[in-house]
Amino acid sequence: MTPLRLPPGTDLKAGLLALLAQPAWADGAFVVAGIGSLHGARLRLAAADAATEIAGPCELLSLQGTLSTDGAHLHAALADAQGRVWGGHLLDGNRVRTTAELLLAPLPGWRLSRAADAATGYAELVVRPRT
Known part of the structure; x- marks a missing residue:
């Protein structure tokens, strides 16, 4: 497992996907845990077609998912400034406010x-032994 911190201003999803350009991460990884804060948020809620925008500062309560060179599938739980909790698919455009602290699990051999x-109808995860 590998701990990681993304600094303020980083797009959370793009920052994670950027790791895959490094040879050590090229086979993908699981995002096991994530906490931090965001400047507003963009999620796709269950069975929704469009993004839900959450204004203002948000706490990132939880982040999990998969990363591959074909894209990311990330689920997040967020709390807005009033303490309301939102959950769904993390979209592009979620900027780190103060920090994003993450635990990643690369899978050697896979x-x-x-x-x-x-x-x-979606691009779904495919897991193969590494050759």
Whole structure:
């Protein structure tokens, strides 16, 4: 497992995906845990087609998911400034406010990717042994 901190101003999703340009991360990883704060947030809620925008500062209560060179599938739980909790798919455009503290798990011997799944209509996780 690898701990990581993303600094203020970093786009959370893009910052994580940028790791995959490094050879050590090229096969993908699981995001096991994440906490921190954001300048507002953009989530796609369950079964929604459009983004939900959460204004103002947010606390990142939890972040989990997968990273591959084909993209990320990340779920987040956030609290807005009034303490309301929101949860859903993390989209692009979530800027770190003070910090994002993360725990990542690369999987030696395995390669993560995403491929279209006719049953769901989404690009779903594909796990293969690394050759």
